[in-house]
Amino acid sequence: MYPKKFENLIECLRKLPGVGLKSAERYAFDMLEYSEEDINDFIQSLEDLKTSIHHCERCGNLSEDNLCEICKDNRRNKNIICVVQHPKDVIAMEKTNEYHGVYHVLNGVISTSKGIMPDDINLMTLLDRINDETQEIIIATNPTVEGETTALYISKLLENREVAVTRLAHGLPMGGHLDYADELTIIKAMEGRIKIK
């Protein structure tokens, strides 16, 4: 067998999603050739992961501070809130350069099959963010069964609030994921968004 400490490294790498024994071994052997600087960078990143990377306390996006860069940016229109499942989706939206509102990142999606309930995702804090000045909630969850369920749940939740609720529309292929869509597709989906409440 490999030395115990090398086995430990392989075990750590196997915990990564979709990584089996052969891949983990391949990664570990590759890392044997790393310079000390490369390893130190990696260790520093992991230290930062523990201490410096949080969720924005307002919108749930990734952030090094209490508020993320977008929530801190005064040029963004705080009265339009785009609800996405994942921080990756914020990146995908931002690449279009067409959206100037703010975000609300659910960090998950309602899934009856996986037992993920509305309280398990960052959803209820959205209600606290909506005030008299809020004009529109754009629901940009993925066009999957779970994303649609979540969109429907949010629209029901906001039924009695004085705010427009829209849903990203055509352009996004069904069954796909927002962060894999190209910019034009996302722009089309933004333009074609329809009022669902």
Next chain:
Amino acid sequence: MYPKKFENLIECLRKLPGVGLKSAERYAFDMLEYSEEDINDFIQSLEDLKTSIHHCERCGNLSEDNLCEICKDNRRNKNIICVVQHPKDVIAMEKTNEYHGVYHVLNGVISTSKGIMPDDINLMTLLDRINDETQEIIIATNPTVEGETTALYISKLLENREVAVTRLAHGLPMGGHLDYADELTIIKAMEGRIKIK
């Protein structure tokens, strides 16, 4: 964009072999959910990689000490040396439970196309290990062009030495790699090894 420190983590993960941006992002987001213990384990493994995992000074296998577990084991027959390309191949051989000699790990293979010369791999130290009591050198490099070249080079190198040189034979599929072979195939190859010098 993601927070700078999160980008750094993604960059570290992208350095792993065969990992592109999407996979690195997936790994990084997965690691956001790690417990502090998981992250500490990972950091400890990387610290150990810097300080505690070396190559055995005799055979080149991975080891936490100067000598690896196999070289330290008095029950192993030191007069039969099996030459392999990689520490993974030692594991593959050991799984057969049929080999009781020791190893010499080249940690590479001669490759004219990649400019890897005999001096670039752990080969010359093999000569120092051969003494009057050495009975056999079993060459178990992979059955690829580079592995065959290396086998041929070693047999030429030992031409004038009083030692038998054999090569793992049938059983291993050409173009394959030793550490992917099943136990039986490796046993077959061990049984059918032929004298090449």
